[in-house]
Amino acid sequence: MEPSLSYEPTLTDRRLLPALLSTLGMAATVGGALAFEHLGGYIPCALCLTQRLPYYWGIPIGLLAIATAVLRLPVRLTRLLLLVIGLLMLVGAGLGVYHSGVEWHFWEGPATCATTASGVSSNVGDLLGDLNSKHGPSCTDAALRVLGLSFAGWNVIASLILAGIALRGAARR
16 A cells, blocks of 8 residues: 555644644634724723734734645744744733733833823714824723733733744744
8 A cells, every 4th residue: 555645734733733723812812802892892092902913913924824834835934934923922922011011000101192082072073173182092091900910911911822832833843
């Protein structure tokens, strides 16, 4: 009996599993943030929106990593993509630590986060004026705390876990 030359990647593939886990984890994390915003009515502050950027960049890179594993492209390429994801998630964790520190008043936040949101004018003619005068909620006040952690704090934990998955996958030989 001749050995088969075709290869079907499985979830236990050393390249595919970290790519899948990190990409699905990033999608679930940012999807949860979007759900809290659009379904739960929690308006994100400027720092909350900034913390989403590593996820928005990481998800397409994760999809590329999945594709490189499935298509059996050079292992170095998948490892490089996983390394980039890991670094992006470390940046996300750093942003979360910064934002958490602002919420706990350990340090000052950016000046753009100093004001709180107020209602939008009911006068349709003044909507353009509202765009210039209304700002998102303050970065210094956590909208919600679960088990003592704000969204920023939970983002630190999620980012570190996802960074660990991606970096471990990148380091595997």
